[in-house]
Amino acid sequence: MAAKTTSNSRRALDRNRDPFLKGKITIGIVVSILFIAPIIWMLFVSIKPDGFSTSTPIEWFLPPYTISNYITIIMDSLILRWLFNSFFVAFVTTILTLIITSLAAFAISQMKFRFKNFIFIFFLLGLMIPGEATIIPLYEIVKNMNLIDSYSGLILPMIASPLGVIILKSFFDNVPKEIIESAIIDGCSYFKLFYKIVLPLAKPAIAAIGIFTFIGSWNNFLWPYLSILSETLYTLPVGLPVFNSTYSQAYVLPMTANAIASIPVIIAFLLFEKQIVKGISFTGIKG
Amino acid sequence: MNKKAWIQDMKAIPFLLPFLLAYLIFTIFPIFKGLEMSLYDWNLVRKMEFVGLENYVEMVQDPNFWQTLWNTTLFVMLTTPTMVLLALGLSLLANLNTKLKTFFRGSFFIPSILSVAVISFLAIFMLQPYTGLVNTVLQSIGINAEPFWMADKGLAWVSIVVVTLWWSVGFNMILFLTSLQDIPDALYEASEIDGASRWKQFRYITLPQLIPIGRVVILLQILASYKVFAQILLITGGGPGGATRPLIQYIYEIGFTQNNLGYAATMSYALFFILLILSVIQLKNQRMEEK
Numbered sequence: 250m251a252a253k254t255t256s257n258s259r260r261a262l263d264r265n266r267d268p269f270l271k272g273k274i275t276i277g278i279v280v281s282i283l284f285i286a287p288i289i290w291m292l293f294v295s296i297k298p299d300g301f302s303t304s305t306p307i308e309w310f311l312p313p314y315t316i317s318n319y320i321t322i323i324m325d326s327l328i329l330r331w332l333f334n335s336f337f338v339a340f341v342t343t344i345l346t347l348i349i350t351s352l353a354a355f356a357i358s359q360m361k362f363r364f365k366n367f368i369f370i371f372f373l374l375g376l377m378i379p380g381e382a383t384i385i386p387l388y389e390i391v392k393n394m395n396l397i398d399s400y401s402g403l404i405l406p407m408i409a410s411p412l413g414v415i416i417l418k419s420f421f422d423n424v425p426k427e428i429i430e431s432a433i434i435d436g437c438s439y440f441k442l443f444y445k446i447v448l449p450l451a452k453p454a455i456a457a458i459g460i461f462t463f464i465g466s467w468n469n470f471l472w473p474y475l476s477i478l479s480e481t482l483y484t485l486p487v488g489l490p491v492f493n494s495t496y497s498q499a500y501v502l503p504m505t506a507n508a509i510a511s512i513p514v515i516i517a518f519l520l521f522e523k524q525i526v527k528g529i530s531f532t533g534i535k536g
Numbered sequence: 537m538n539k540k541a542w543i544q545d546m547k548a549i550p551f552l553l554p555f556l557l558a559y560l561i562f563t564i565f566p567i568f569k570g571l572e573m574s575l576y577d578w579n580l581v582r583k584m585e586f587v588g589l590e591n592y593v594e595m596v597q598d599p600n601f602w603q604t605l606w607n608t609t610l611f612v613m614l615t616t617p618t619m620v621l622l623a624l625g626l627s628l629l630a631n632l633n634t635k636l637k638t639f640f641r642g643s644f645f646i647p648s649i650l651s652v653a654v655i656s657f658l659a660i661f662m663l664q665p666y667t668g669l670v671n672t673v674l675q676s677i678g679i680n681a682e683p684f685w686m687a688d689k690g691l692a693w694v695s696i697v698v699v700t701l702w703w704s705v706g707f708n709m710i711l712f713l714t715s716l717q718d719i720p721d722a723l724y725e726a727s728e729i730d731g732a733s734r735w736k737q738f739r740y741i742t743l744p745q746l747i748p749i750g751r752v753v754i755l756l757q758i759l760a761s762y763k764v765f766a767q768i769l770l771i772t773g774g775g776p777g778g779a780t781r782p783l784i785q786y787i788y789e790i791g792f793t794q795n796n797l798g799y800a801a802t803m804s805y806a807l808f809f810i811l812l813i814l815s816v817i818q819l820k821n822q823r824m825e826e827k
């Protein structure tokens with residue numbers, strides 16, 4: 250409480266002292282508008298009549314508007330299918346990542362077994378291995394497993410996240426010893442201890458890792474670009490450029506496709522902004 | 537005693553096994569597989585013949601390898617300082633004492649949640665000559681230069697760097713912002729009593745307090761920029777005349793267009809060691825910060 254009062258009084262003092270505050274706010278407004286202008290432009294272009302073009306910028310934002318482009322794209326293109334693929338792959342990747350990383354982190358944090366330190370260091374090494382630089386042999390391995398051009402081939406190589414194990418382990422380490430010991434005395438099995446007691450206590454870490462795995466998979470380009478050959482299995486980042494490249498001068502329909510691809514993530518961002526921001530300061534600093 | 541340890545091991549195995557399997561197959565094994573591939577003449581269909589170090593000799597003598605490695609390095613040198621300065625500036629704006637600050641933060645961050653396909657497409661159409669938004673706005677304020685953004689080497693780099701900054705600065709901005717908010721108010725109060733000017737407060741309190749996170753941002757940015765591929769492929773296609781083509785694009789072309797996975801794996805190894813060295817430095821730095 251006391252801290253809050255001092256910080257408020259300082260802020261009040263600031264307002265009096267900073268003669269340039271209004272100017273700085275104006276700069277902030279201008280820069281903010283520059284940052285979101287392309288996105289706003291995309292949304293306006295997507296509701297212009299098909300074939301519209303102009304050399305007067307303001308006309309992009311003026312009526313007439315129509316939603317018929319949305320209907321055309323949804324009915325006649327694979328965009329919805331790609332949207333589903335992206336969502337499905339990101340969702341399953343996230344769930345599997347959370348399951349296997351939290352299980353491994355629990356074992357390292359709470360169980361006794363031989364070579365534990367060695368195994369943990371072996372996992373830590375993964376932080377230094379750049380996936381982009383091993384993607385050619387990865388392609389060969391996935392090909393030999395007959396998983397090229399499949400959902401499994403998209404998902405399985407992406408789930409072993411060493412960073413996830415490390416963050417979760419440090420979270421599990423902080424679970425009070427008394428809770429664990431009393432549960433063990435009560436005859437609680439390790440698995441019960443894991444999902445009834447330890448896992449619920451690590452919710453913030455799980456949320457952060459979940460959000461980042463999901464965004465990472467949603468935006469992943471290189472791996473689906475290499476490993477998916479069928480149009481029906483494309484994810485959005487791979488499918489959209491193919492779709493866009495069939496239109497070289499027309500703006501409206503491809504822009505609608507891009508808007509359809511973006512509107513769900515923009516809504517998700519507005520809903521989860523706080524958690525995303527928290528998650529960045531949480532995982533970003535850790536690596 | 538030994539038996540008891542063995543029972544403990546058995547209990548841990550179900551917890552460790554799923555992660556361990558995925559990690560071994562998809563993270564560790566590719567490193568060794570890549571070494572094998574780099575020693576063979578190897579195409580998309582199958583392994584051909586053992587060629588020893590021939591692929592490595594070819595790499596050292598391949599001007600395209602050096603050119604694309606240089607292009608990637610140039611991208612790192614162009615984006616790192618600009619990214620850090622922009623992220624710092626934006627975080628200061630998003631930390632201003634105003635009700636608009638959540639709006640500022642949201643606007644600076646929102647481009648980074650968009651797919652690389654979307655931001656590249658927006659860039660192409662905004663920068664298109666004659667009808668693109670950028671050139672028409674330039675026209676309407678009286679600049680009739682009509683630049684061809686993708687056809688000129690310098691302008692193509694400017695386009696890629698500006699688009700990359702716009703797209704990905706949000707993440708770094710948040711890292712700076714978190715650090716700004718962690719600076720104790722007491723430091724500012726004490727200096728106010730001493731009569732320090734706002735500039736002096738910024739110079740002697742804010743900036744020094746941001747150095748640790750600044751170091752993290754620089755290293756993360758170098759690491760991320762060395763992996764550049766998607767936005768360049770989609771915006772300029774590596775052009776004009778290969779002037780912006782990054783190493784990963786060249787690796788992709790050798791492997792999948794020219795059907796030479798062995799040589800592609802060899803160049804991947806070069807990239808692997810560059811990135812490995814950078815992440816060791818980055819992790820060392822972070823270990824230092826935590827202490």
